[in-house]
Amino acid sequence: xxxxxxxxLLTDIENAARPILQRDLKSINGFSERQLRDLxxxxxxxxxxxxxGQISKDAHPFMLQTLEDMTKHFVEVLHGLVVITIExxxxxxxxxxxxxxxxxxxxxxxxx
Amino acid sequence: MSGYRGAxxxxxxxxxxxxxxxxxxxxxxxxxxxxxxxxxxxxxxxxFFVKIGNGTxxxxxxxxxxxxxxxxxxxxxxxxxxxxxxxxxxxxPFVGSRVPVPEQAPSIAPVKKIAEALGQMKKFxxxxxxxxxxxxxxxxxxxxxxxxxxxxxNALKRDSK
Numbered sequence: 001x002x003x004x005x006x007x008x009l010l011t012d013i014e015n016a017a018r019p020i021l022q023r024d025l026k027s028i029n030g031f032s033e034r035q036l037r038d039l040x041x042x043x044x045x046x047x048x049x050x051x052x053g054q055i056s057k058d059a060h061p062f063m064l065q066t067l068e069d070m071t072k073h074f075v076e077v078l079h080g081l082v083v084i085t086i087e088x089x090x091x092x093x094x095x096x097x098x099x100x101x102x103x104x105x106x107x108x109x110x111x112x
Numbered sequence: 113m114s115g116y117r118g119a120x121x122x123x124x125x126x127x128x129x130x131x132x133x134x135x136x137x138x139x140x141x142x143x144x145x146x147x148x149x150x151x152x153x154x155x156x157x158x159x160f161f162v163k164i165g166n167g168t169x170x171x172x173x174x175x176x177x178x179x180x181x182x183x184x185x186x187x188x189x190x191x192x193x194x195x196x197x198x199x200x201x202x203x204x205p206f207v208g209s210r211v212p213v214p215e216q217a218p219s220i221a222p223v224k225k226i227a228e229a230l231g232q233m234k235k236f237x238x239x240x241x242x243x244x245x246x247x248x249x250x251x252x253x254x255x256x257x258x259x260x261x262x263x264x265x266n267a268l269k270r271d272s273k
Contacts, residue, residue, distance in 0.1 A: 031263050035256060042252045045245065054245035062232050063249060069225055070256050076218035077260045080139065084267050086211055087138040094136065 004104045009096065016092040024085040028078065035074045043067055137200040138213050142268035146193060150223070150265065153186040154258050157226070161251045167244040173237050180234040187227035194220045219264040222257035229253045 046063045049055025055063060102108055160179055168176065194217055202213055233250045236242050242250075 027267075031259070035259060038252060038256045038259075042249065042256065045249050045252060049245045049249065054243055055249065056236075056240070056243065056246070059232075059236065059246055059249075066225070066229065066253055069221070070253065070260075073218065073222045073225065073257065073260050076214065076221065077264050079212075080214055080218040080264050081267050083211065083213055084139050084270065087136055088270055090136045090138075 004100055009100045012096045012100070013093050016096050017089050020085065020088045020092055024081070024088070028081050028085075031081070032078065039067070039071060039074065042070070136202070138202055138211065139268060140197050140199050140217055142265070142270070143197060146190070146197070147262070147265050149186070149190055149193075150258075150262060153183065153190065154262070156186070157183055157230075157254055157258075161247065161254065164242070164247055165244070167242055167247055168237050169241040170238060171241075173241075176237060177234075180230060180237070184227050184230050184234070187223055187230065191220055191223045191227065194223060217264065219261040222260035225257045226254055226261075229257075 046055060046067065049063075050060055160183065164176070197217065199216060202211070229250055233242055233246075236246065
């Protein structure tokens with residue numbers, strides 16, 4: 001049984017994790033910017049509507065509650081996206097580790 | 113001491129191999145039918161908002177009643193489908209305690225909110241008509257919540273390219 005090459009294992013783990021992090025963080029960033037811009041636009045729209053009467057009084061409570069709800073949903077989706085990224089990272093790292101064990105032991109553990 | 117270390121190494125390797133073979137799941141599987149249904153509902157709702165962009169009068173509300181009912185029904189059905197989709201529990205013990213995994217898909221609440229907003233708009237339309245800026249505000253709610261839901265559902269594809 002060959003020894004596990006820890007240095008190579010660390011490099012392989014880094015190479016597996018880096019593209020996942022780069023791609024996912026970029027898309028999470030794009031999503032956040034767009035949602036924050038739209039949440040601000042919605043808040044401005046409601047403020048104008050309330051001040052000018054273009055949004056009737058009976059609609060005020062719903063609009064204000066919705067601003068709060070949408071902000072909460074945005075944060076929950078962000079959390080969900082981060083969890084998906086963590087899942088991808090865990091699987092990529094474990095995949096690299098299993099391959100290293102296979103190489104060192106000479107035993108195929110995963111069925112392709 | 114060396115026996116103790118050997119045992120730790122053995123269990124570590126067995127743990128990694130077992131986890132690697134099983135695959136770690138922290139979020140539900142991607143469901144193409146859900147995404148297609150959400151896309152179809154989005155298209156229909158967008159068209160409806162274009163039609164009523166200048167506001168509505170309650171005098172001709174009956175002409176829109178069926179559209180409201182159909183759209184609300186679509187989002188209600190989608191929310192039900194999202195709620196009944198299997199949601200995994202973390203299989204790795206160290207993940208369960210260290211990563212705060214959501215208890216349900218975060219796309220459910222945005223879809224429910226769209227149905228609620230359409231229901232609220234329907235009530236206003238029937239009672240007094242909807243002003244143009246109110247239509248714009250409802251449309252913005254629909255856009256923000258659709259992006260919330262679709263972004264999460266599409267991320268479940270877990271593309272690695």
